[in-house]
Amino acid sequence: MTSSVFPSAFGGDGGETVLSVSGLSVTFRSGVQAVRDVSFTIRRGETLALVGESGSGKSVTALSVLQLLPPSGVTLSGSVSVLGTEMVGAALPVLQTVRGNRVGMVFQEPMTSLNPLHSIGQQVEEAVSLHQPLRGPALRARVVELLTLVGLPNPEKRLNALPHELSGGQRQRVMIAMALANSPDLLIADEPTTALDVTIQAQILDLLRDLQRRIGMAVLFITHDLTLVRQFAGRVCVMKGGQIVESGDTAALFADPQHAYTRHLLASHPSGQPVPVAEDAEDVLAVETLKVWFPVRGGLFRRVTDHIRAVNGVSFRLRQGETLGVVGESGSGKTTLALALLRLVQGDLGGRAVFAGSDLMTLPRPALRALRRDMQVVFQDPFGSLSPRMSVGEIIAEGLRLHDPLPEAEIRAQVAAVLEEVGLPTDSQDRYPHEFSGGQRQRISIARALILRPRLIVLDEPTSALDLTVQAQIISLLRDLQRRYRLTYLFISHDLRVVRVLAHRLLVMRGGEVMEDGETEAVFAAPRHPYTRALLAAAFPDQDAGSGL
Amino acid sequence: MAGRLSPLWQRRLDAFRANRRGWWSLWIFSTLFVVSLLAEVIANDRPILVGYDGGLYAPVLKEYPETTFGGIFPTPADYRDPEVQGLIEEKGWILWPPVRFSAQTVNFTLQQPAPSPPSLENPLGTDDQGRDVLARLLYGFRLSVLFGLVLTVASSVIGILAGAVQGFFGGWLDLLGQRFLEIWGGLPQLFILIIVSSIIVPGFWTLLIVLLLFSWTALVGLVRAEVLRARSLDYVRAARALGLPEGRILLRHVLPNAMVATFTFAPFILSGSLVSLTALDFLGLGMPPGSASLGELLSQGKENLQAPWLGITGFVVLAALLTLLVFIGEAVRDAFDPRKTLR
Numbered sequence: 001m002t003s004s005v006f007p008s009a010f011g012g013d014g015g016e017t018v019l020s021v022s023g024l025s026v027t028f029r030s031g032v033q034a035v036r037d038v039s040f041t042i043r044r045g046e047t048l049a050l051v052g053e054s055g056s057g058k059s060v061t062a063l064s065v066l067q068l069l070p071p072s073g074v075t076l077s078g079s080v081s082v083l084g085t086e087m088v089g090a091a092l093p094v095l096q097t098v099r100g101n102r103v104g105m106v107f108q109e110p111m112t113s114l115n116p117l118h119s120i121g122q123q124v125e126e127a128v129s130l131h132q133p134l135r136g137p138a139l140r141a142r143v144v145e146l147l148t149l150v151g152l153p154n155p156e157k158r159l160n161a162l163p164h165e166l167s168g169g170q171r172q173r174v175m176i177a178m179a180l181a182n183s184p185d186l187l188i189a190d191e192p193t194t195a196l197d198v199t200i201q202a203q204i205l206d207l208l209r210d211l212q213r214r215i216g217m218a219v220l221f222i223t224h225d226l227t228l229v230r231q232f233a234g235r236v237c238v239m240k241g242g243q244i245v246e247s248g249d250t251a252a253l254f255a256d257p258q259h260a261y262t263r264h265l266l267a268s269h270p271s272g273q274p275v276p277v278a279e280d281a282e283d284v285l286a287v288e289t290l291k292v293w294f295p296v297r298g299g300l301f302r303r304v305t306d307h308i309r310a311v312n313g314v315s316f317r318l319r320q321g322e323t324l325g326v327v328g329e330s331g332s333g334k335t336t337l338a339l340a341l342l343r344l345v346q347g348d349l350g351g352r353a354v355f356a357g358s359d360l361m362t363l364p365r366p367a368l369r370a371l372r373r374d375m376q377v378v379f380q381d382p383f384g385s386l387s388p389r390m391s392v393g394e395i396i397a398e399g400l401r402l403h404d405p406l407p408e409a410e411i412r413a414q415v416a417a418v419l420e421e422v423g424l425p426t427d428s429q430d431r432y433p434h435e436f437s438g439g440q441r442q443r444i445s446i447a448r449a450l451i452l453r454p455r456l457i458v459l460d461e462p463t464s465a466l467d468l469t470v471q472a473q474i475i476s477l478l479r480d481l482q483r484r485y486r487l488t489y490l491f492i493s494h495d496l497r498v499v500r501v502l503a504h505r506l507l508v509m510r511g512g513e514v515m516e517d518g519e520t521e522a523v524f525a526a527p528r529h530p531y532t533r534a535l536l537a538a539a540f541p542d543q544d545a546g547s548g549l
Numbered sequence: 550m551a552g553r554l555s556p557l558w559q560r561r562l563d564a565f566r567a568n569r570r571g572w573w574s575l576w577i578f579s580t581l582f583v584v585s586l587l588a589e590v591i592a593n594d595r596p597i598l599v600g601y602d603g604g605l606y607a608p609v610l611k612e613y614p615e616t617t618f619g620g621i622f623p624t625p626a627d628y629r630d631p632e633v634q635g636l637i638e639e640k641g642w643i644l645w646p647p648v649r650f651s652a653q654t655v656n657f658t659l660q661q662p663a664p665s666p667p668s669l670e671n672p673l674g675t676d677d678q679g680r681d682v683l684a685r686l687l688y689g690f691r692l693s694v695l696f697g698l699v700l701t702v703a704s705s706v707i708g709i710l711a712g713a714v715q716g717f718f719g720g721w722l723d724l725l726g727q728r729f730l731e732i733w734g735g736l737p738q739l740f741i742l743i744i745v746s747s748i749i750v751p752g753f754w755t756l757l758i759v760l761l762l763f764s765w766t767a768l769v770g771l772v773r774a775e776v777l778r779a780r781s782l783d784y785v786r787a788a789r790a791l792g793l794p795e796g797r798i799l800l801r802h803v804l805p806n807a808m809v810a811t812f813t814f815a816p817f818i819l820s821g822s823l824v825s826l827t828a829l830d831f832l833g834l835g836m837p838p839g840s841a842s843l844g845e846l847l848s849q850g851k852e853n854l855q856a857p858w859l860g861i862t863g864f865v866v867l868a869a870l871l872t873l874l875v876f877i878g879e880a881v882r883d884a885f886d887p888r889k890t891l892r
Contacts, residue, residue: 342790372792385783389805398801399791448787 015044016083018186018218019065019103023078024088026060026069026242034060036242037078044185047212047219049233049250051226051265053467054438057242058222062188064088065220066099083185101131104179108191110171114163120147120174121159127181146177151207168330169200173207180211187212188220193228197329198494198538205232224467226266230254231541238262268469270501272476274323274520275483277504281319284355284455284488285341290314291350292333292340292512310336310347312512316505320455321486325503325520327493327535333512334492338458341490342377343368355456373403376449380461382441386433392419393429396448403452418451422477439470443477450481458490463498475502496539500524508532561884571880574873581870585691592648592684595628601641609646629654650681652688652841664849664856674858676849682862688841690866692753693823700757700764700822701815707765709804709811712772717780717799723773730766738763746834756835760825767818768811775807812885816878820871827867843867 019042026035035057042048050058063069065080067087080087082098107113115123124143128134134142140159147155150173163171172192179187189208193201209232212219221233229236230250237247238261246259257263293307311333318324326334339345341353343360353360356374358367376399379385386395396415400406406414416426422443433441442462449457459478463471475498481487493499499506499520506523508516508531516529527533566572590597595608601618608628615626618636626633629649637643650656650671656679659665663679673682715726745759779785780803788798823843829835830844831851843863850860 339786344786344789369792369794372790375790377787377790379783379787381783385787387784387788387802387806389808390801398788398793402791402793445787448791452791 015046015216015218017041018044018083019220020081021061021065021079024061024064024080025077026057026064027075029073029075034074034242035064038239038242038244039078040237040244040247042186042218042220044218045212045216046235047221047233049221049223049229049236050239051223051229051236052239053224053265053469055241056239058239059190060242061239062105062190062220062222065188066103066105067095068099097131100127100179100184101182102184103186103188104181104184105188106172106175106179106190106192108194110168110175110195113175114171116163119160119162120166121161124174124178124181127178131182142181143177146181147174149180149211150174150177151203152177167200168196169204172196172200172204176204176207176211180215183215184217186218186220188222190222191224192221194223194225198496199329199534201228202538202541208232226254226269226468227541238265264469268472270472270475270498272479272501274502274504275321275479277319277322278486281321281486283317284320284322285318285490286354287317287341287351288315288353289351290337290340290353290361291348292336292345293348293350295348307348309512311340313351314507314509314512314514315351316507316517318456318488318490320488321482322505323482323489323491323503324505324507325491325493325499326507326509327496327499328509329494329535331511332509334509335460336512337509338377338460338490338492342372342375342458344377370403373399373452374454375456375458376452376454377458377460378442378445378449378462380464382438382445382465383433385445386441388433391430391432392436392444395433395444396429396451399448399452414451415447418447421450421481422447423473437470439466439474442466442470442474446474446477446481450485453485454487456488456490458492460492461494462491464493464495471498478502496524496535508535564886565880565884568880568883571876571878571883574876575880578870578873578877581690582694585687585694588684588687588691589651591646592651592681592687593646594649594651594654596643596645598644599628599637599641600643601637648681648684648687650684652680652685653839654681654684655679656681664853664859666856667858673862674856676846676859677853677856682846682859685841685846686843686862686866689843689846690870692836692841693826693843694870696753696757696826697819697822700760700826701819703757703761704764704818704822705768705811705815707761708768709772709807711765712769713776713799713804713807715769716773716776717795717803719777726769730769733763734766736763742829743834746829751829751835751837753836756826756829760822764818764822764825767821768814771810771814772807775810776803779803779806808885813878813882815881816874819878820874823867823870823874 021041022039024035024038025033027033038061040048050061052058060069064076065082065087067090076088078088082102085094085098087095087098114120121143124146125139128142128146129139143159144155147158152158152170152173166174192208193204196204205228208219223229233250235248236250236253237244238259239245240261246253246257246262253262254266257266290311291309291313292311293309295304296306296308297303298305314337316324326337328334336345340349341360349361351361356371358371360368363371393412393415396418397411400411400414412429415429419426419428424440424443424447428436433444436444445462462478463474466474478489479502482489489502491499491503503520506517506520507514508523508529510531516523516527516532523532524536527536584591589609593609597607597609599606599608606613606617608626612625615622615624615633618626618633619640620626620633620636628634628643634643656671656675659675659679663675664677665671665675665679667674671681671683673686675681676685711726715723742759749755785798785802788802826835827842827844827847830842831848833848835844836842843866846859846863847867850863853859
């Protein structure tokens with residue numbers, strides 16, 4: 001089917017040059033030089049990965065290939081040539097013949113890159129008909145063909161589906177179908193799998209690899225995830241501060257990194273061992289058959305007709321100084337479990353959760369409020385979890401002011417001490433959250449929890465939104481604090497690599513239920529449940545699931 | 550506490566100053582406002598100070614009978630009367646305000662029939678009753694701005710409270726509140742104002758209350774939406790996890806973040822209040838007849854098209870005032886936006 005539509009595949013070597021970037025510099029109007037003198041080429045059938053942390057200029061580079069940066073806000077210099085057509089300074093009609101036609105683009109966020117008001121059929125149709133004279137049934141047939149190609153099940157029936165009716169992975173498939181609509185010579189994939197669950201990630205990558213082989217297009221793959229690069233890319237360019245610091249064949253570069261930054265990047269995967277738990281550690285939290293059901297109401301009188309069983313019969317025990325890792329994909333109920341333990345969800349709670357001698361599920365509100373200083377929480381999103389209108393000092397001291405009315409000077413001293421403890425300068429007190437990077441904000445969140453000297457900290461994906469090197473720093477900070485204060489963590493994550501180095505025990509959740517639990521190393525070494533095995537295979541593609549690192 | 554907060558407020562002040570247009574507008578507006586607050590010593594038909602026979606008198610503050618200055622009648626002295634002036638200057642001196650008319654003073658010595666064009670004595674001319682336009686402008690400006698400020702503050706406070714309560718607690722309260730607002734918003738405001746003004750005698754406070762009945766709804770929807778949004782954010786959750794009571798979460802975490810939207814609206818509410826008072830005065834439904842106000846000046850301008858100084862003065866002052874307020878509002882918005890970077 002595809003051979004009639006797409007040109008036959010070329011090998012990676014010796015193909016014509018599809019994209020050639022030389023001496024590209026991008027300066028924003030604010031004076032920030034986001035990209036500095038970047039040069040690379042991609043040949044047909046080749047995959048080039050641009051790797052770097054946030055702010056390294058990799059996305060700006062990708063956007064300047066199609067001249068998608070706002071023309072009034074930036075100054076570009078250098079040359080970007082797609083199949084011999086110069087893009088820098090080209091007129092809009094020229095750009096439009098290239099955009100979506102010779103070059104397709106897939107963005108990171110499948111939730112926002114599709115128009116929520118148009119059916120997916122319409123959106124793919126639009127992408128096709130902009131550059132091809134197809135109309136009516138022929139156009140429709142082409143759309144169905146594309147959706148089949150990207151592996152969307154039942155494409156004929158799905159044409160009228162709106163984006164919200166599809167899952168994240170399916171939306172990303174639709175995005176890829178749109179990018180492929182005109183058999184492009186180059187596909188730019190800007191973090192195409194970052195927002196997806198690990199098992200879906202693997203599927204999307206397989207799809208991209210398969211399509212590349214069949215269509216013979218070149219792929220510019222932008223990511224921060226070195227594991228993906230190793231799996232997926234033939235060549236790598238490592239970017240830092242707007243410059244390419246090192247480039248070369250993936251295998252060679254991973255085996256023998258030359259630049260210090262590349263070595264740093266390669267070394268900064270989560271590492272180390274959980275802090276050993278004392279033999280005689282007492283139980284901090286004992287959870288028995290915990291349930292969180294959300295009522296579904298229907299009918300005229302909004303009677304409860306059904307329940308969504310977000311958490312259904314979860315039991316575990318947590319000892320002082322221990323970390324329990326809760327893993328699962330989105331929708332598995334792991335965050336709901338955490339919020340239920342903190343009594344921050346509305347819904348029908350059932351079961352017991354005994355913490356410090358009282359059952360959190362039935363404790364009346366005033367008693368619960370007093371207990372809150374002993375259990376704190378750190379959320380995933382470092383940007384959303386700090387009130388933008390309060391200074392860092394106010395944010396951190398808030399809990400202290402509530403539970404422990406102290407003189408102002410004493411509060412300031414304690415805030416300074418806790419800032420130092422989480423590795424931030426003590427003069428950060430009077431600054432606002434927006435002046436800090438993601439990793440620093442996460443440290444502020446940790447400080448806010450830590451200043452109350454809690455026994456239990458619930459960590460809801462605290463490292464997921466962070467760069468790899470920052471992730472490693474936060475992990476070692478968490479481990480230090482655990483050792484020093486014998487803190488107990490409930491650590492929620494979808495990232496098995498992070499969980500492995502921090503958690504003593506593991507709870508694998510799916511659909512609100514526990515699939516498997518046990519000592520972390522035992523689960524990694526010999527996963528019993530097929531779902532656990534699938535998760536491990538997706539997270540550690542280099543190894544057999546059973547053998548570990 | 551104040552010393553500790555100073556870096557934050559310093560930053561806000563810097564952001565405000567960085568908006569040069571708003572900064573200058575604030576200075577111009579404040580100067581005009583202060584000047585108008587001192588209207589009695591700037592435009593008055595009584596002298597500020599009188600020195601007579603070795604004694605000091607302040608007619609601005611106190612009424613003296615004519616007999617004090619050696620006159621015949623025990624009635625309050627009319628200092629514009631050349632007779633009285635002559636009596637005083639015989640044994641002393643008179644310190645006049647820069648403008649020798651108050652808002653109600655009729656200039657009986659006009660060379661032309663009122664309204665008379667600008668002259669040295671009346672720099673902006675007189676209105677059709679022979680009253681000095683500059684003096685009336687000064688008093689009218691003060692009245693309009695004071696009225697607008699009070700109305701803005703009152704309607705903002707009520708609106709923010711109503712919106713915050715609806716958004717934060719939601720449920721039936723929100724549902725009923727929203728329906729009430731829809732019905733309230735459907736009432737024909739102008740007709741009600743006309744009816745009310747025919748029943749009660751309009752004055753500063755009665756007009757304020759009547760206008761407040763309708764102006765408080767402006768912010769409710771906005772604040773409610775902001776609060777609804779903020780309610781589900783992680784930092785509100787984190788505050789709950791700290792054990793903060795709901796009321797404090799609303800006050801410390803939710804409301805301040807709804808404030809930028811409110812501040813962007815404040816100048817428009819203020820200018821809207823000014824305009825509604827002006828409109829009522831223009832229609833003759835506002836302040837009691839004879840009071841100096843911008844609307845009254847405009848309506849005189851309309852009725853005396855042969856005297857363009859009336860209409861032009863009213864228009865220029867009103868337009869400048871509204872423009873200044875909008876510029877100030879923009880600068881305030883910048884100051885409270887923490888994402889605004891300073892150059």
